[in-house]
Amino acid sequence: MERRTIFAGWKLPMLLVAPQLVLTFVFFYWPALVAAYESLTRTDAFGIHVTFVGLANFRSLFADPLYRAAILRTVGFCAAVTALALGLGMVLAVAADRELRGRDLYRVLMIWPYAVAPAVSAVLWILLLNPQIGFVGRFLVTHGIRWDYALNGNQAMLMVVLASAWKQVSYNFIFVLAGLQSIPKAVIEAARMDGARGWYRFRTVVLPLLSPTLFFLIVVDLVYAAFDTFGTIWAMTEGGPAQATQTLVVKVYNDGVVNLDLGSSSAQSVVLMVGVVALTALQFRFLGRRSGA
Template sequence: MQRKTIFPQKGLPYLLLAPQLAITAVFFFWPAGQAVWYAFLRQDAFGIRTQFVGFENFADLFADPYYLQAIWTTVFFSVSVTVLSMSVALLLAALADREIRAAGLYRTLLIWPYAIAPAIAAVLWLFLFHPSIGLLGRGLNAMGVAWDYRLNDGQAMLVVILASAWKQVSYNFIFFLAGLQAIPRAVLEAAAIDGARPIRRFWTVVFPLLSPTAFFLLVVNIVYAFFDTFGIIDALTKGGPGKATETLIYRAYLDGRVNLDLGMSAAQSVVLMIMVIGLTIVQFRFIERRVHY
């Protein structure tokens, strides 16, 4: 799409674009290029010589059982977070969309958690699930459940999933509610006159109309679970116990920051980049189709 009437100046637009393009070049394209370049290099143990090793870093990466485990951890974690936060959000949005008293108040009270930082969500959940100071953690121990998410793999995973899903519910709620409100009332009335019961009506009429929103949220939630949950994992479990909650992004961070293995860390960056590009393409191809239909 283009405007018909425009301004004739030739130099000015470059000036207007300069700040954004300069930042993009220096902090986006140059480092991304570097990541790709490092991924094909290897430094010797003393950091003196570097040599080109082709795909060796990638081969090593995928031969590493811990990396494969991190992939599995990430998939399990992301699917759980996405399913959990989207279903809770859909339930709440469907109910908040009904014509009931105080509907506006409910909406405000469900939207504000959008403002909570992932790392802060983790701190809030610590006060719930910490084995000695958390409300629920203590309760579980008092009931005879050996609860300590800092020692037990499954419990650690459960806590980071719950905290991550909890933080994302309000985002999903906002989109589901907007999607529901965009459905023409006439469609709903027609379905009601047909005599379909509310729950049946929801799955046969409303949900199909919501599917573009649901699909969009699916991609956003997976990206969120991949990257933005770093703060939650770092604050609650630091990837542990052992490697029980070590996701791909956490592993890349550890390799670069702690183990200072730049080649391997860069190779992991490239793998993550390919995943993001894939997800973005899926999302935009889908949205394009929706715009045209």
């Protein structure tokens, strides 16, 4: 979509776009090149000799069962967080779309958790689920359930999924509600007149009209779960017990910052960047098609 009316001159616009371009090159492209370079080299234990090793870092990365496990774990974690956040967000949005008394208050109550920091949601969920001090965790323990996420990997995973999804529900709520409200009332009326009601009307009329919003939310939720949850996971489990909650980003941090294995950590960064760019391209293709239609 190109404008017809524009301003003349090329020096001013180049000056205007310069700050963003400079920041983009310094903080995106330069680091990306550094990562690409380091992913192809290996530094000896004393940090003196750097040797070019080709794709060896990538080969050993993908041969590493721990890394493959981390990939699978991340996929499962992202899918669980997305399903929970989107599902709950949809249920709440459908309820809030009705003409209810106190509707505005309900909306505020659903929207504010958008402001909660991932690391803060971790603290809140520790207070709920910790087996010694947690409100729910202690209840479970005193009722004979062996609940201890510091020892049990599955329980730890459940806990980071809950805390991560909890924070993301409101984002999904906002978008699904906006999507529902953009459906023309006439369409719903027509479906009602044709005798489509309840769940059937929702499935055959509302859901197809919502599907672009839902696709968008799935991509956003997956990206959120993959990257923004570092604070949640690190504060609750630091990726443990025994890597049970170590997602790919946690592993990048752990290998790079804690264990100082730069070659492997950079190779992991490169893999993640390629993954994110692919997701972006997928979404852009889809969004492009939609705005073109």
